[in-house]
Amino acid sequence: MNEAFCPVCGGPAEIKRVTKAFGRGDGLLVIEDIPLIVCRNCHEQYFAAKTLREIEQLRERQQHHARMIQVERFAA
Template sequence: MARVYHRCYFCGGEVIEQRVTVDYRWGDAFLVVIRHVPAGVCQQCGEQYLKAEVVKEMEKVAHSQEEAKEILRIPVRELQVA
């Protein structure tokens, strides 16, 4: 089923569906990287749009007990600007 996207809200550019990688975050301590997510991507400015059914599926995948395909080691740093 082809998903239909409107023109970009920000720049008016054409939005077409592509597969992207999403950093799914829940609070401060939960991060899951989800690959191959169908999203509308503006061809002019790069803004990404996710359909509601895709977000619901991402939530299921992120919180599932299925073993991860890969574990990444991610450094966490803090910015110390006054």
């Protein structure tokens, strides 16, 4: 996708790569480099339907690439 347009304002949008965490505790899964569409005009952010399907497929997999990461719990 070279050029995208915002469904909210019709402005030009760009693709940014983001990292998102899904689940919690032992079920926590972190997915990196997810393409997120961001409007340059109104700053609306959304994932394409194809991206959401791929995220769900990754979440349903039984085996994941594992590596150690630091996790901190917020305590107010």
